[in-house]
Amino acid sequence: MELGKQCYLFRSKIGEGSFSAVWRAQQRPSGEDVAVKQVFLSKLNPHLKASLDCEINFLSSVNHPNIIRLLHFFQDDGCVYLVLEFCAGGNLSSYIQTHGRVQQQTARKFMQQLGSGLKVLHSHGIIHRDLKPENILLSSHDGDAVLKIADFGLSRTVRPGEYAETVCGSPLYMAPEVLRFQRYDYKADMWSVGAILFELLNGYPPFNGRNNVQVLKNIRSCTCLPFSQLILSGLDPDCLDICSRLLCLNPVERLSFDEFYWHSFLQRKLVGR
Numbered sequence: 001m002e003l004g005k006q007c008y009l010f011r012s013k014i015g016e017g018s019f020s021a022v023w024r025a026q027q028r029p030s031g032e033d034v035a036v037k038q039v040f041l042s043k044l045n046p047h048l049k050a051s052l053d054c055e056i057n058f059l060s061s062v063n064h065p066n067i068i069r070l071l072h073f074f075q076d077d078g079c080v081y082l083v084l085e086f087c088a089g090g091n092l093s094s095y096i097q098t099h100g101r102v103q104q105q106t107a108r109k110f111m112q113q114l115g116s117g118l119k120v121l122h123s124h125g126i127i128h129r130d131l132k133p134e135n136i137l138l139s140s141h142d143g144d145a146v147l148k149i150a151d152f153g154l155s156r157t158v159r160p161g162e163y164a165e166t167v168c169g170s171p172l173y174m175a176p177e178v179l180r181f182q183r184y185d186y187k188a189d190m191w192s193v194g195a196i197l198f199e200l201l202n203g204y205p206p207f208n209g210r211n212n213v214q215v216l217k218n219i220r221s222c223t224c225l226p227f228s229q230l231i232l233s234g235l236d237p238d239c240l241d242i243c244s245r246l247l248c249l250n251p252v253e254r255l256s257f258d259e260f261y262w263h264s265f266l267q268r269k270l271v272g273r
Contacts (some may be wrong), residue, residue: 003031005076008036008083008252019043020153024086026188034071037082039153041075046165048153055152058126066117068137068150089138089145096133101203101231104239108266111197111242113147115261118193121149122186122257127164129154132173133199158185171215172205177251178217185250190260194246201235202228206247219249238265 008025015022017240018038027034039052059070059082072083078258089095092110096102114136121128130151139146154168163183175182175191198206206225209215227235227242242265248254255263 004074005081008034017153019048019077022051025083027083033086033088035084037084037151039080039082041078041080041094051058051152051154051156054126056080056082058121058124058152058155060260062120062124064117064120065146066113066148067120068148084150085148087137087139087148087150089140089142091134091150092136092138092147092200093133093139096199096203097161098207101228102200104236107200107239108208109195110147110200111193112266114149114193114196115266117147117149118189118257119261121189125157125159126152126155127158127186127189128152129156129164129188130169130173131189131196132170133196134170136196164188171209171212172207174212174215175251176216176219176249179212179219184251186257187254190246190254190257191248191251193260194243194255197243198225198247199242201231201239232262236265238268241265 002201007028009028011024011026013021013026014035020037023036023038025034026032044052056070056073059068060073063069068087069085070082071085074081094162097128128149130153135149135151136151137148139148156164158164161186165183167178167181169178169192171179173192173195175184175188195206207218207222208216209218225247227240242255242260242263245255246260260266
């Protein structure tokens with residue numbers, strides 16, 4: 001029997017975007033907590049419709065601990081509903097707001113898990129295009145919470161040698177080449193990873209601004225990353241290196257996925273830090 005909207009009890013809205021909403025719900029009759037992403041088809045342009053197809057196809061084909069799990073999807077009342085595993089720990093943005101900047105060992109653990117999830121995306125030729133703390137979920141509030149990449153609503157497949165051109169994402173985490181309306185590839189995601197690592201270490205994003213133009217101006221005028229002086233002297237050199245090379249203005253010189261994944265900061269233990 002096909003599961004539809006009547007099989008879920010919608011409890012509360014936990015997120016909302018310009019073309020979708022996310023609900024906390026319970027599956028009937030099991031009572032299992034799930035997250036339901038409701039996508040309004042009437043609000044999707046052709047690019048967003050293609051991204052929705054990419055999201056469903058990708059999530060339907062993978063089962064990985066660091067990628068949000070798609071349990072079921074269906075269409076009803078002009079909407080597509082994606083039934084996803086519920087992550088009780090909330091998102092990484094809330095985690096940072098609650099805990100402030102984190103220790104390097106914690107940042108390293110999160111980066112290892114993020115890298116593990118991104119490896120799957122990379123193997124499928126998918127760029128996420130909206131990596132940010134709000135789109136990274138935690139399985140629980142426990143110290144051993146598992147990080148999960150979520151919200152693939154802007155994702156798309158890019159084959160080797162191809163580029164994307166659509167400007168999308170969140171300005172504070174968008175790569176400069178995207179902000180400059182230039183074509184881009186998966187290296188745009190690597191910039192976002194660097195911005196997330198910086199925020200984990202400092203408690204705030206690396207480059208601020210009220211709009212895209214201001215953010216880009218601040219990126220281009222920066223001669224060195226604006227690390228808090230309180231933590232700079234205590235940073236492991238490898239930690240500083242990986243963050244600096246991810247947040248490299250020129251995408252050609254920016255760390256590739258493999259260089260990030262195998263970087264010594266993620267591969268070795270930080271002694272006494």
